[in-house]
Amino acid sequence: MKALIETIIxxxxxxxxxxxxxxxxxxxxxxxxxxxxxxxxxxxxxxNGRIAKSIRTVVYAAGMKSNKRIFLDIM
Known part of the structure; x- marks a missing residue:
């Protein structure tokens, strides 16, 4: 998942x-x-946070295979 986030960012x-x-x-x-x-x-x-929301949507969708919820915090 880290690789996916890095590839997007x-x-x-x-x-x-x-x-x-x-x-x-x-x-x-x-x-x-x-x-x-x-x-x-x-x-x-x-x-208005549109890019962050889009990134989170992709990450959440990729994490649907696991039984855990995925959260992405941008600092």
């Missing part, structure tokens, strides 16, 4: 080397924390 940002994805797994959910360069935060979130 990389073309959007100016500093792809600053992408950091961490994972925290709990009993019934998996939370991914995405950190990007401070200048790229707006590009990842998008106008």
């Amino acid at each position: 990389e073309p959007l940002v100016d500093y792809p080397e600053s992408i950091a994805i961490s994972e925290r797994e709990e009993e019934n959910k998996i939370v991914y924390h995405l950190q990007v360069h401070e200048e790229d935060v707006g590009k990842v979130i998008g106008k």
